[in-house]
Amino acid sequence: xxxxxxxxxxxxxxxxxxxxxxxxxxxxxxxxxxxxxxxxxxxxxxxxxxxxxxxxxxxxxxxxxxxxxxxxxxxxxxxxxxxxxxxxxxxxxxxxxxxxxxxxxxxxxxxxxxxxxxxxxxxxxxxxxxxxxxxxxxxxxxxxxxxxxxxxxxxxxxxxxxxxxxxxxxxxxxxxxxxxxxxxxxxxxxxxxxxxxxxxxxxxxxxxxxxxxxxxxxxxxxxxxxxxxxxxxxxxxxxxxxxxxxxxxxxxxxxxxxxxxxxxxxxxxxxxxxxxxxxxxxxxxxxxxxxxxxxxxxxxxxxxxxxxxxxxxxxxxxxxxxxxxxxxxxxxxxxxxxxxxxxxxxxxxxxxxxxxxxxxxxxxxxxxxxxxxxxxxxxxxxxxxxxxxxxxxxxxxxxxxxxxxxxxxxxxxxxxxxxxxxxxx
Ligand SMILES: Cc1ncc(COP(=O)(O)O)c(C=O)c1O
Numbered sequence: 001x002x003x004x005x006x007x008x009x010x011x012x013x014x015x016x017x018x019x020x021x022x023x024x025x026x027x028x029x030x031x032x033x034x035x036x037x038x039x040x041x042x043x044x045x046x047x048x049x050x051x052x053x054x055x056x057x058x059x060x061x062x063x064x065x066x067x068x069x070x071x072x073x074x075x076x077x078x079x080x081x082x083x084x085x086x087x088x089x090x091x092x093x094x095x096x097x098x099x100x101x102x103x104x105x106x107x108x109x110x111x112x113x114x115x116x117x118x119x120x121x122x123x124x125x126x127x128x129x130x131x132x133x134x135x136x137x138x139x140x141x142x143x144x145x146x147x148x149x150x151x152x153x154x155x156x157x158x159x160x161x162x163x164x165x166x167x168x169x170x171x172x173x174x175x176x177x178x179x180x181x182x183x184x185x186x187x188x189x190x191x192x193x194x195x196x197x198x199x200x201x202x203x204x205x206x207x208x209x210x211x212x213x214x215x216x217x218x219x220x221x222x223x224x225x226x227x228x229x230x231x232x233x234x235x236x237x238x239x240x241x242x243x244x245x246x247x248x249x250x251x252x253x254x255x256x257x258x259x260x261x262x263x264x265x266x267x268x269x270x271x272x273x274x275x276x277x278x279x280x281x282x283x284x285x286x287x288x289x290x291x292x293x294x295x296x297x298x299x300x301x302x303x304x305x306x307x308x309x310x311x312x313x314x315x316x317x318x319x320x321x322x323x324x325x326x327x328x329x330x331x332x333x334x335x336x337x338x339x340x341x342x343x344x345x346x347x348x349x350x351x352x353x354x355x356x357x358x359x360x361x362x363x364x365x366x367x368x369x370x371x372x373x374x375x376x377x378x379x380x381x382x383x384x385x386x387x388x389x390x391x392x393x394x395x396x397x398x399x400x401x402x403x404x405x406x407x408x409x410x411x412x413x414x415x416x417x418x419x420x421x422x423x424x425x
Contacts, residue, residue: 003038022382033406035390043390046414050402051206053237053269055317056405062270062313069309078106078161078302085241085308092315093275097236098250099257100351101277105295106303111235113274114199117259118149119297120278120286121197121231127285127293133329135191136170137198137230140403143207144235154197155208158372176217185224187289188193194372197231197259202249203356204236207384208373210361210399212354215252222255231282232257237274241318242327245357258282268314273307287304310347326404327358333411334360334400344422361399364422371395383425387417 001009003026029036033056035043038125048054057064063287071129073083090104097390107116118136125133137145145151153162160167171191173184186197189318202218205211222232234257239249243265250256259282262275286295301307317323343364344350353362369375374395384391391414400414 005022010063010334017349018115024103025385030060032056033403033410038346042388043385044402044410044414046384046389046391046400046402046408048265048401049269050264051243051401052264052267053240054265054313055323056402056403057319059268059270060269061317062310065194065309065313066270066306069306073305075304075306077300079298083303083305083308085305085377086303089308089311089315091263092312093277096247097259097260097277098248098253099260099277100279102262103283104268105276105278105297106308107274107276108299108301109272109274110235110261111147111150111211111274112231113237113261113263113276114144114235115147115149116274116297117235117261117278118153118197118199120259120276120282120295121233123293124231124282124285125297126198127288133196135194135196136168137188137195138170139170139175139200139205140163140172141175141205141208141211141234142199143205144201147196148270159207175211175213176221178212178217181217181220184221188211188225188228188230192228192230195228197233198225199233199235201235201237202239202257203244203252204239204249204359207393207394207396209370210354210359211233212356212361215249218311219255221255222253222257224392226255228320228340231259233259233261235261235265237261241314241424242324243357245331247325265316267307267310268317270310270314271304272301273304273306273311279343325406326406329408330358330402330404330406330411331407333415334358338412340419349422359395364393364396364398366396368396380421383421386415389414390419392417393398 002318007024028034028038036091039423044387049112049309057302077095094101105116107113130394141155143154145269151163153170154160156164171185174180176184203213203215226234234250236248246252259278267273286293339355341353348365350364363370364376371404372395376396377393381392
């Protein structure tokens with residue numbers, strides 16, 4: 001039986017409608033921005049393999065570092081033991097994170113990074129004896145992961161529908177705009193002494209549909225929340241590591257979060273790793289003679305040495321001029337593409353063109369509802385694949401989020417394929 005048939009027999013793929021699903025394409029190799037299948041077909045990975053891969057596939061520098069580490073230490077229990085990659089990575093991250101962070105807690109992925117953040121924030125108030133502070137704030141259209149805590153603070157919609165009565169209570173508010181800030185503050189004022197924390201994706205709500213909002217508005221809201229001593233949790237799982245043009249989305253704002261979550265591009269997109277960082281003040285609430293104040297949380301692969309090594313290697317690559325220039329190049333090209341898209345907007349073929357950093361997004365106008373179930377995605381991805389580009393729309397939301405090593409020629413090819421689709425194929 002060939003690989004595709006065996007896959008169909010044994011494997012259940014994520015976020016995949018199982019009835020009439022298309023066979024999964026066996027990928028045998030990745031080279032920079034390109035994925036290569038078993039028949040030698042090439043696809044430009046225009047979504048960085050679910051937003052993780054920033055330095056390209058098959059990166060030899062990262063691979064070598066992982067191999068060298070693998071010969072020394074591949075895994076060790078992280079209670080009572082430590083190792084150089086974990087310590088070095090924590091030290092390096094704390095120097096660059098946007099905020100006054102002093103402790104790093106490792107986990108496995110983006111969902112666990114946000115779960116840890118929520119547990120730290122909730123338990124903080126319990127540890128300091130303020131049991132009234134038990135409400136949680138989050139934004140409409142947010143996405144913080146697929147585990148139960150992360151789902152609870154995410155938009156109650158199609159992704160969480162089946163579990164709605166099992167999710168904990170959260171107060172959802174709109175993302176801030178110049179117009180609604182007063183209203184948001186009034187809403188928060190009602191519960192202000194009862195709110196433990198807010199969790200938010202700064203400036204970009206990815207899985208909610210690549211929705212963008214402005215730093216000055218978020219800054220003002222954060223200022224208000226911080227005055228009310230509400231713990232601010234920035235979920236930078238997607239926005240970190242230059243995705244939105246600066247090192248972190250937090251670098252666009254004066255007001256900093258108290259906790260930050262990282263994953264995805266943290267290891268350059270090579271290995272699974274999550275980070276939750278917090279301030280000294282928050283950490284201190286867990287240092288006590290009372291053992292019940294311990295953070296009872298950990299994963300078998302916490303701070304996996306190979307993953308930490310990959311993250312260190314990725315950080316080295318990010319700091320190089322070449323990487324920063326490539327990011328600028330993507331931003332410049334997106335700007336030109338934006339102009340090309342305007343005619344399609346004027347002709348009501350698309351709407352809501354927006355961009356931030358290395359991401360550009362818009363919606364295709366259809367007679368169906370604008371959401372994840374919009375059927376345009378059934379034809380869009382195969383259309384692009386046939387032309388050598390991998391793009392995965394979210395319903396009728398089309399977006400490009402390429403690896404930073406992408407060339408101008410490859411970007412132009414992606415744009416060309418999208419324009420051809422908009423012209424009616
Ligand atoms: C902002 C944000 N937080 C959390 C997650 C969950 O990360 P993971 O898929 O690694 O669990 C995602 C994933 O898309 C995300 O975009």
